[in-house]
Amino acid sequence: MSKKVLILSSSFRKNGNSDTLSNQFAKGAEEAGNKVEKIFINDFKINYCRGCGVCNTTHKCVIKDDMADILDKMVNADVIVMATPVYFYNMNGQMKTLIDRTVPRYEEIRNKDFYFIVAAADTSHANMERTLESFRGFTEDCLEGTKEKGIIYGTGAWQMGDIKNSPAMQEAYEMGRAV
Secondary structure (H helix, E strand, C coil): CCCEEEEEECCCCCCCHHHHHHHHHHHHHHHCCCEEEEEEHHHCCCCCCCCCCCHHHHCCCCCCCCHHHHHHHHHHCCEEEEEEEEECCEECHHHHHHHHCCHHHHHHCCCCEEEEEEECCCCCCHHHHHHHHHHHHHHHHHCCCCEEEEEEEECCCCCCCHHHHCCHHHHHHHHHHCC
């Protein structure tokens, strides 16, 4: 059965290391017959959450930017892939800002499969665990019925393009095919 796959790529660099892994995942998922949409977050205007609390009752954010459209896509997806470079042992600010802005509709982002793609210069998976714990805080603690289906570790990727020689490229493709 074909699934709707939404990839949220938070790299500042198109074809940066985490973004390249996202592309590989997308390629595999498309070849397996799924409908894939990739959002390069840096192309969108997403302001910081102000913590005003209005959305707690209205389920709409008072900030007028691109986040409402992204939330629609998240709610309608079957599978969500969250891809980020790892900066100082955690996701980058774009991804964190996106997560913060899900509050108006986070209760509707339920029963989804999640995949995480992380890329860093570090060669140890252990040093990426803080990033994954942050993702899990969002998906496991805030979203009902979600399932973590896979993680792609893009290690040893410092310069743009370093990831292309990594086994993570094939892993991302295969994980996408298995959606």
